[in-house]
Amino acid sequence: MKKTVLITGASSGFGKDTARLFARNGWNVVATMRTPASETELNRLDDVLVTRLDVQEPESINEAIAAGIDRFGRIDALINNAGFSLFGVFESIPREKVQEQFDVNVFGVMEVTRALLPHFRKNRAGVILNISSGAGVFTLPMLSLYCASKFALEGFSEALSYELLSQNIVVKIIEPGGVTTTKFGDRLGAEAGRATPPPDYASFVSGVNDIFAKLRATRLASSEDVAQAIYDAATDGTDRLRYVATRDIEPLVQARRETSEARYIDFMRTRFLQRHDAP
Numbered sequence: 045m046k047k048t049v050l051i052t053g054a055s056s057g058f059g060k061d062t063a064r065l066f067a068r069n070g071w072n073v074v075a076t077m078r079t080p081a082s083e084t085e086l087n088r089l090d091d092v093l094v095t096r097l098d099v100q101e102p103e104s105i106n107e108a109i110a111a112g113i114d115r116f117g118r119i120d121a122l123i124n125n126a127g128f129s130l131f132g133v134f135e136s137i138p139r140e141k142v143q144e145q146f147d148v149n150v151f152g153v154m155e156v157t158r159a160l161l162p163h164f165r166k167n168r169a170g171v172i173l174n175i176s177s178g179a180g181v182f183t184l185p186m187l188s189l190y191c192a193s194k195f196a197l198e199g200f201s202e203a204l205s206y207e208l209l210s211q212n213i214v215v216k217i218i219e220p221g222g223v224t225t226t227k228f229g230d231r232l233g234a235e236a237g238r239a240t241p242p243p244d245y246a247s248f249v250s251g252v253n254d255i256f257a258k259l260r261a262t263r264l265a266s267s268e269d270v271a272q273a274i275y276d277a278a279t280d281g282t283d284r285l286r287y288v289a290t291r292d293i294e295p296l297v298q299a300r301r302e303t304s305e306a307r308y309i310d311f312m313r314t315r316f317l318q319r320h321d322a323p
């Protein structure tokens with residue numbers, strides 16, 4: 045019997061590539077997005093239901109889940125993929141943007157999960173994949189709110205995984221590194237453009253921007269690679285919790301997890317603070 049996956053944020057990037065890949069592998073796909081009227085490709089695929097879901101609107105979540113079950117009979121996997129990143133020094137980001145960062149990346153995941161859990165419990169089966177980030181393992185300056193949201197997502201997912209294993213429902217955390225072939229950078233750039241840092245940060249911001257520019261130039265993983273990592277994790281039949289999805293972040297993830305706290309923080313400060321920035 046064909047299995048069914050529900051994906052949030054399927055209008056672009058990882059979400060869209062993951063929808064395509066599951067469909068290619070014989071799954072039914074509930075490809076959800078904020079503006080399904082703009083979709084021209086996924087709705088031409090067999091056994092893909094394109095439907096509206098805004099993670100900030102609980103009503104739309106319930107309707108999308110009901111539409112998916114109505115069309116395919118049941119849902120076997122959930123991919124909480126919708127997300128975005130603010131960018132800029134904390135002081136420059138208005139309170140309502142902080143709220144939005146958490147509404148989408150954290151509370152949105154909780155709402156979609158809450159809405160689907162009764163169905164998974166009834167089936168005594170289900171797999172939930174939460175798309176975190178390297179920024180859910182280590183932190184970077186100018187990304188404090190994105191990191192905070194993904195750290196929250198990681199903590200929530202790990203704690204939830206204990207509860208849900210008692211119901212035969214598996215939670216998995218996917219940690220991609222930087223991928224420039226999605227719309228993530230466009231949104232990040234637009235958000236950054238709205239935030240003006242106090243002038244005191246000017247030299248720090250310029251140093252950090254230089255480091256990020258070099259990092260962007262060396263990124264090799266594609267959105268399709270991440271989609272494959274998501275698919276592999278969803279179908280590996282294990283209850284493994286965490287998956288690092290791209291190789292670029294492996295050294296930093298390893299450093300964060302295996303280096304002593306003092307050495308790790310010292311290493312990061314040396315990297316990001318030029319001598320004249322430090323106190």
Ligand code: NAP
Nearest residue numbers: 053055056057058078098099126127177222223226227228
């Ligand atoms: P993307 O192309 O910008 O995709 C993000 C998706 O989230 C879009 O479909 C967007 O929909 C959707 N979204 C935003 N707000 C939403 C809301 N309120 N309700 C429903 N959907 C919403 O970026 P991506 O790189 O594929 O990112 C996907 C996930 O991977 C995110 O969680 C991101 O944090 C994570 N990630 C990305 C990277 C990277 O470097 N690209 C690295 C690590 C982790 P709209 O089209 O309507 O805006």
